[in-house]
Amino acid sequence: MLKNYTPPYNATVVQKLLDQGAVLIGKTNMDEFAMGSGSTDGAFGPVRNPWSYAAPYCERTGAVPDSDWVICGGSSGGSAAAVASLTSYFALGSDTGGSTRNPGALCGVVALKPTYGLLSRHGLIPLVNSSDVPGIITRSASDAAIILGILQGVDTKDSTTVPAPPSPMELAENFDVKNLFVGIPKEFYAPGMSEETAAQWSHVTDLLEKSGARVEQVSLPHCQYSIACYHVLCCAEVASNMARFDGLQYGHRSEVDSSTEAMYATTRHEGFNDVVRGRILSGNYFLLKQNYEHYFVKAQRVRRLITDDFNRVFSSGVDVLLTPTTLSDAARYADFTQEDNRTRSSQEDVFTNPANMAGLPAVSVPTTLSRRGLPIGLQLTGPAFQDKKLLSVAQWIEQRVGFPSISDFVESNRQGSNYNIGFARGVR
Amino acid sequence: MAASAAAVPFRFKMIKRTLLLCPNTSFTIRRLNLESSRNDSQLLHNNRSVPTHLEGVVGLEIHAQIHSRTKMFSGSQVQFLSPPNSLVSFFDASLPGTLPVLNKRCVEAAVTTGLALNCRINETSLFDRKHYFYADLPAGYQITQQRRPLAVDGILSYSLLDGKKHKQVVRKNVRVKQIQLEQDSGKSLHDDDRGQTLVDLNRAGVGLMELVMEPDMTCGEEAAAAVRELQLILQALGTCQGNMSEGQLRVDANVSVRKPGEALGVRTEVKNINSVRYLSKAIDFEIRRQMDVLRRGGRVQNETRAYDAKTGTTVPMRDKEALQDYRFMPEPNLPPLTVYPDAASVPPGADVRRAVVVQNLRAELPELPAARRDRLVEMYDILPEHSYTLLNEEGLVEYFESVLKATNREPRKVIGWVTNELLALLKQQDLNVSQSPVSPSSMAQLLELLQAGSISSSVAKQVFQEMWKHSGAKTAAEIIGEKELSLIRDAEQLRRLCAEVVDSHPHEVQAFQAGNKKVLNKLMGAVQRETKGRADPLVVRDILLDKISGTV
Numbered sequence: 014m015l016k017n018y019t020p021p022y023n024a025t026v027v028q029k030l031l032d033q034g035a036v037l038i039g040k041t042n043m044d045e046f047a048m049g050s051g052s053t054d055g056a057f058g059p060v061r062n063p064w065s066y067a068a069p070y071c072e073r074t075g076a077v078p079d080s081d082w083v084i085c086g087g088s089s090g091g092s093a094a095a096v097a098s099l100t101s102y103f104a105l106g107s108d109t110g111g112s113t114r115n116p117g118a119l120c121g122v123v124a125l126k127p128t129y130g131l132l133s134r135h136g137l138i139p140l141v142n143s144s145d146v147p148g149i150i151t152r153s154a155s156d157a158a159i160i161l162g163i164l165q166g167v168d169t170k171d172s173t174t175v176p177a178p179p180s181p182m183e184l185a186e187n188f189d190v191k192n193l194f195v196g197i198p199k200e201f202y203a204p205g206m207s208e209e210t211a212a213q214w215s216h217v218t219d220l221l222e223k224s225g226a227r228v229e230q231v232s233l234p235h236c237q238y239s240i241a242c243y244h245v246l247c248c249a250e251v252a253s254n255m256a257r258f259d260g261l262q263y264g265h266r267s268e269v270d271s272s273t274e275a276m277y278a279t280t281r282h283e284g285f286n287d288v289v290r291g292r293i294l295s296g297n298y299f300l301l302k303q304n305y306e307h308y309f310v311k312a313q314r315v316r317r318l319i320t321d322d323f324n325r326v327f328s329s330g331v332d333v334l335l336t337p338t339t340l341s342d343a344a345r346y347a348d349f350t351q352e353d354n355r356t357r358s359s360q361e362d363v364f365t366n367p368a369n370m371a372g373l374p375a376v377s378v379p380t381t382l383s384r385r386g387l388p389i390g391l392q393l394t395g396p397a398f399q400d401k402k403l404l405s406v407a408q409w410i411e412q413r414v415g416f417p418s419i420s421d422f423v424e425s426n427r428q429g430s431n432y433n434i435g436f437a438r439g440v441r
Numbered sequence: 442m443a444a445s446a447a448a449v450p451f452r453f454k455m456i457k458r459t460l461l462l463c464p465n466t467s468f469t470i471r472r473l474n475l476e477s478s479r480n481d482s483q484l485l486h487n488n489r490s491v492p493t494h495l496e497g498v499v500g501l502e503i504h505a506q507i508h509s510r511t512k513m514f515s516g517s518q519v520q521f522l523s524p525p526n527s528l529v530s531f532f533d534a535s536l537p538g539t540l541p542v543l544n545k546r547c548v549e550a551a552v553t554t555g556l557a558l559n560c561r562i563n564e565t566s567l568f569d570r571k572h573y574f575y576a577d578l579p580a581g582y583q584i585t586q587q588r589r590p591l592a593v594d595g596i597l598s599y600s601l602l603d604g605k606k607h608k609q610v611v612r613k614n615v616r617v618k619q620i621q622l623e624q625d626s627g628k629s630l631h632d633d634d635r636g637q638t639l640v641d642l643n644r645a646g647v648g649l650m651e652l653v654m655e656p657d658m659t660c661g662e663e664a665a666a667a668v669r670e671l672q673l674i675l676q677a678l679g680t681c682q683g684n685m686s687e688g689q690l691r692v693d694a695n696v697s698v699r700k701p702g703e704a705l706g707v708r709t710e711v712k713n714i715n716s717v718r719y720l721s722k723a724i725d726f727e728i729r730r731q732m733d734v735l736r737r738g739g740r741v742q743n744e745t746r747a748y749d750a751k752t753g754t755t756v757p758m759r760d761k762e763a764l765q766d767y768r769f770m771p772e773p774n775l776p777p778l779t780v781y782p783d784a785a786s787v788p789p790g791a792d793v794r795r796a797v798v799v800q801n802l803r804a805e806l807p808e809l810p811a812a813r814r815d816r817l818v819e820m821y822d823i824l825p826e827h828s829y830t831l832l833n834e835e836g837l838v839e840y841f842e843s844v845l846k847a848t849n850r851e852p853r854k855v856i857g858w859v860t861n862e863l864l865a866l867l868k869q870q871d872l873n874v875s876q877s878p879v880s881p882s883s884m885a886q887l888l889e890l891l892q893a894g895s896i897s898s899s900v901a902k903q904v905f906q907e908m909w910k911h912s913g914a915k916t917a918a919e920i921i922g923e924k925e926l927s928l929i930r931d932a933e934q935l936r937r938l939c940a941e942v943v944d945s946h947p948h949e950v951q952a953f954q955a956g957n958k959k960v961l962n963k964l965m966g967a968v969q970r971e972t973k974g975r976a977d978p979l980v981v982r983d984i985l986l987d988k989i990s991g992t993v
Contacts, residue, residue, distance in 0.1 A: 134538075136539075141773075142774050172542055255581075257579060300572070305769070
């Protein structure tokens with residue numbers, strides 16, 4: 014739909030970066046309209062995870078990168094790949110159900126989903142207006158803090174932004190976790206979680222406890238409904254947000270012109286892939302007068318319950334929640350595509366989704382390489398507007414887990430691979 | 442037919458009585474009921490059970506374009522008749538990533554209008570998306586207020602000129618269900634020759650107030666009067682310029698018929714009405730059409746019809762046949778709108794410039810038409826119907842007051858000239874008050890001459906017409922001089938004329954003496970004809986009476 018569309022204005026977050034002297038080196042690939050959790054359904058093909066071409070993966074699994082390459086996660090896979098491959102110092106993505114944190118974890122980089130309302134959405138092509146935030150992907154937590162400091166703040170062009178809490182630009186070097194109250198939500202022991210991920214979760218929990226943090230199990234009973242709730246609300250908002258793509262003012266327009274309606278129909282059929290079309294149809298169904306109460310309003314109520322769960326836990330003194338970011342390390346593209354987009358999304362987003370429902374800040378931190386030589390990350394979730402504190406804890410973990418840089422394995426890249434360090438190119 | 446002919450005067454009496462007992466009943470029920478009763482007797486002969494005594498029920502949906510410099514959710518300018526697509530911002534064109542930003546002036550306009558219509562202003566109101574696909578709706582949805590509008594439960598008071606010769610002022614009320622803020626759509630023009638639709642988005646996103654009037658009206662005249670009053674109120678407030686022909690005020694009528702006292706019948710929506718006059722015609726046509734349908738044993742369809750000004754009829758609209766589900770959804774990019782009842786309720790730390798405070802707006806309300814009318818009646822001791830006519834025509838009050846400044850005649854003596862002579866000529870030639878060829882000072886001069894007795898009142902009217910024809914180039918005095926129109930007062934001259942008339946009308950003199958006093962007017966008329974209306978009527982009357990009463 015927007016293949017040949019060049020926006021005539023800059024998004025607020027982009028403009029702020031440019032104003033600070035940042036250099037835009039490129040735009041990255043992603044799932045079409047941010048719908049997906051693998052970056053496999055974009056118009057320009059799937060995105061390949063840079064770690065597919067690094068020694069650990071190749072040597073430990075004997076994989077041939079060109080046929081066994083793994084996905085990046087999504088939907089902001091291209092941005093994560095750019096930072097992970099050291100092509101760029103940082104990148105922006107979007108996070109609606111986990112779209113920044115998911116690829117962040119699978120690509121071994123720091124990925125922050127800020128509190129809803131902290132960063133302006135002016136210029137962010139909307140998926141779910143009530144959940145979307147621009148995401149920040151960096152090589153380290155301190156970098157993320159710097160970017161956050163530049164981007165946060167009220168924007169008159171976005172009526173849902175709120176003033177940022179005053180806080181120092183940079184993170185304190187030596188954050189003390191003594192007496193930090195860490196919550197471990199018991200409902201997050203999801204089926205399908207790999208044992209390695211579970212092991213990492215335990216390992217970092219122990220690290221914290223040994224350093225004086227207070228670690229306790231907490232309960233978020235309604236988070237199990239987060240995916241279902243998200244699907245209803247997401248489809249409904251998608252149906253609404255995509256209504257503007259009719260080819261009249263901009264974007265792809267079909268050749269068919271027998272009537273306005275025919276033109277609309279073919280334009281939209283040609284311009285959207287079946288993932289997008291599926292969600293539009295579902296969304297319109299949910300919004301029909303006779304279904305509205307039963308689906309949309311119900312989902313809003315469930316959303317309120319999820320938010321209340323978090324509020325309750327944080328008001329009881331918990332400073333931060335520690336959970337995995339994804340179920341396991343990155344899957345091979347060939348395996349991942351065995352299931353359709355919708356199924357994969359509902360499976361992969363379980364840990365990341367609730368933070369979007371509640372509008373809370375969450376960050377994914379890479380902790381180790383798996384047995385297969387691929388990154389695993391853990392997620393920290395905090396109370397609204399405590400983004401900086403969250404990053405401080407992330408930095409603390411970062412300093413102690415010793416996650417390797419991909420540049421440590423640069424040599425193997427030079428041996429017979431087609432990996433293009435500039436952009437991840439895919440074959441459909 | 443004889444049966445119904447006899448029934449007519451009886452019903453007339455009944456309705457007159459009804460009018461006295463229930464002042465809210467419109468007199469036009471008489472007109473419509475009589476129609477139905479005449480046809481009733483015809484159909485009774487066909488042995489069908491038909492609905493009798495049907496009454497019309499009319500509600501209105503009015504879209505008023507908010508008079509503001511910029512649009513409701515974007516900074517584009519609002520300007521009628523600009524080059525196509527020259528006032529379109531990224532948001533108006535629905536470019537992806539753009540977000541709505543609410544215009545404070547639009548909110549204030551809606552609150553002010555709500556206050557003037559005695560509405561309850563909702564402290565919190567919400568925005569929704571109303572989805573449908575149309576070329577002039579770039580986003581595929583309109584931002585409106587469906588769940589909770591800004592203002593509810595108001596009353597619009599309006600007046601009708603009623604009674605014989607439209608001389609009595611009757612006051613009526615129509616309930617205002619709600620006032621909501623919403624976006625206007627763009628304009629699409631259909632080029633059938635080339636099979637194209639041309640879309641102009643200049644109007645897309647302009648702020649609208651949708652005012653919903655409950656079905657408290659019964660006919661076209663009432664609806665027209667209500668809309669006219671609303672126009673005056675909006676213009677006085679400055680929240681909408683109210684020009685129907687320019688699309689600043691759009692009225693759709695919801696029309697149905699029913700037996701009085703029963704539940705509402707099936708209604709149709711009538712659109713495409715471009716003036717207050719057409720509104721009245723369209724509604725009356727539709728009421729009659731529905732009554733006909735029911736009388737023929739048919740059923741009224743719930744449909745949308747367009748008014749065709751050329752034929753004066755309503756026709757079904759092609760586009761709107763399918764039932765639309767608008768899939769309403771809350772607008773996620775706009776938080777709930779809060780207006781504060783008074784300055785004290787604005788939270789500390791909030792930006793005062795961005796706060797809408799109802800109390801402040803209430804304090805700034807200008808004099809509304811109804812109050813102005815009452816004040817004019819008090820101030821100038823004129824009749825309510827005069828005041829009604831004065832306000833109904835733009836600029837007429839100012840004209841009237843200018844004349845009063847230039848002369849020391851009583852307002853009561855002046856008002857007739859303004860509301861009858863001046864207005865009649867303006868209407869005849871389709872001119873505004875500002876285009877009147879006779880200025881207030883010229884009229885004042887004429888009235889001074891009349892007062893001074895230099896001319897009779899009938900001559901004065903003639904002179905006025907002459908002044909009009911010459912577009913004010915000649916003063917009253919000049920015209921009177923040229924045409925020798927001054928009042929003849931000379932008793933001698935008049936006595937001679939009266940004697941001539943009396944002599945040449947022996948029949949009438951006899952009739953007068955026999956007791957027919959009215960015949961005096963005929964004699965006076967004869968004298969006036971002789972003098973071309975210049976004779977002083979009082980003097981003539983005395984002389985004639987003197988001559989013909991008593992003896993010969």
